[in-house]
Amino acid sequence: MRDMLEGQQVLAAETIQPGHHPTVEFLGLTFNTDTLISTVLAGAIVVGLGLYMARGASAGKPTKLQIIFEMLAEWVRGQIDDGMGIRAPRGVTELGITAFAFILIANWLAALPTEHVAPPPTADVNLVYPMALLVIIWVNVVAIRRRGVKGYFGHFAHPYAFLAPIEIVTQYFARPLSLALRLWGNIFAGVLMVQVIGLMPAYVLWLPNAAWKLFDMFIGALQALIFSLLTIMYFSEAVGEEEEAGAH
Template sequence: MSADNEFDATEYIQHHLTNLRLDLSEGVIDSDATGFMTLHLDTLIMSIGLGALFCYIFWLGARRATPGVPGGLQNFVETMVEFIEKTVSETFHAKSKVIAPLALTIFCWVFLSNLMDLIPIDMVPSIMYAIGVDYWKVLPSVDLNFTFGLSLSVLGLIIIYGVMGHGVVGFLKSFLTHPLGPWMAPFNLVLNIVEFVAKPVSLSLRLFGNLYAAELVFILISLLPWWIQWTLGTPWAIFHILVVPLQAFIFMMLTVVYLAMAYEEH
């Protein structure tokens, strides 16, 4: 599959940005399906597969751990765990057995999802097209459903940790008394609702926007003649190597910060 022999430029771009969609209401795969009863199968399969890969790698590292000279996998796992544990301890000052594993999961999952952007743009779609699957987006982070789903999970945890830290009454009361004091309760409520909604929206859109723009640049480069693709694609891929872990770290770090803010006293 290439832009030269089967698609014009517009169709090529649209094809690479279209998910494999399953319309649950009719039980058929329809690329034009929208709505609540539509599943993006490629995003689900890729994200679940990458999550399983992360679990397997760390499980294997733990299983092969030895008290003697550590191997490469053990070194990698221990380095990641220590890095996340140090980052969390500097941000979340209360005691919690959940925050560090959560931060590690978010960082590695988002990192692996972003890393799919470095796979040659036509490789996986071409393989899927050859076996009869017309659409396949290999990059979960370019699907707003994936990024927004992660951010909604974070929002749920913010509510849980807010209640854990202040109680139900204290958590709800903070919406009326912070930051301007109880005498400005209506303004406090408006400000806190806006801030509360902005957290998941900003988390999801930041990750989605950065990866969507990067993916679109790769697609546009692939439309150029083959002899110039490497000239432009290689430096962009090298630059993108920095973007992949950075976006994962930002998502993880903001999650920990939001949970710390919800749990701790103002």
Template sequence: MGHESPLRHVDLFGVTLTFNLSNILMITVASLIVFLIAIAATRNLAMKPTGMQNLFEWVMDFVKGIVKSNMDWKTGGRFHILGITLIMYIFVSNMLGLPFAVVYDNELWWKSPTADPVITLTLAVMVVGLSHYYGIRMKGFSEYGKDYFRPMWFMFPLKLIEEFANTLTLGLRLYGNIFAGEILLTLLAGSLATGVGGHLAAIIPTLAWMGFSVFIGAIQAFIFTMLTMVYIAHKVSSDH
């Protein structure tokens, strides 16, 4: 991971936008993979599901369970698709960096897109932004505003801080887990594999860590989706 990022600067209407081409590539790859898998799984839909359809129906029910554990299905149903897309996209993103990393011209190209704080924070801000949007839309602006002074008026500063803390922790938790996993994999693959002995010594811990990283990737995708629904439910539901 100790490599530079392939940064390119583009001037757009007088604003300089910085692109990390590695991120662009990996976001595209992850989106493409999710899209292709989903299309392949739902191409031949049948009343009696088989194979991939079963898997995806299970994913749908799983996310439905997440939504239902946080809010009423009548209000939560509209977030079902958001939840499924989030969990699939993040899971695939987390898996992408595991098998290998590609370094070209001392620039790191292939990695998990979620191993970059910019990406995870973008997702987190998007989710929190959505929660505010739906909070205002479904409860009205005054109810939404009053929520900042509940249950006591002096909770207002804490409530404000909570919003920023939520966003930061949501994004950085995912980033930290995936980034740390990839660093350790790089260290295992790079530093230990210095000779035949090093190769042999590195096999077992690398395998173990990869297995653990798969687990972490799945868990983090679940946690991100779960917290998304928790935050949205917090803003949308009117009973607290």
């Protein structure tokens, strides 16, 4: 019995390798092939659903997919209107919708029996860091276009100039890290837990595995929601207060 338990522990150590990805070298760069595959797969699903919905879209008799998409679009617009109180900058609504849809599909790949080939790409920091960086860069570009260079960077010194370094660290370091790591940590933990459950005996595997995957899908939807809400909040803080002040 003891030998059997030790054998299972050795098997677990060999099977579960947190953060390990199959890689390929190209032009001196290393790429995680599983992340690339699952990212392309999630993107293709989102684009495919969008094209399928657009093809069958109708104002008189909308399809179920069209209704879901319109509900998502209305929710994003409502969050932007409530947060900014102004007309959203071009592309912000589309970014919020796309981010939610892509992250949701990417997270839900964990429910497919292809985890070793196409695991959720959001469980890899090499994807979530660029996503967070894209949001922060876009926020700054929109804010500079709305306020001007002097007006935007000058707000870091308000209400007190000595707080400027803290505001800069928060804007360019803390926010991207928190945005990325919040998403990555939850999805990575879910993937790891499914791998651990997979080591259980076959006759009890189906119940905890199925239950955990349902819970994992709920967490995936929640993280997609949080990422989108934070993205909208960052845009709101960058341009909303200034526009409101100018209006008065």
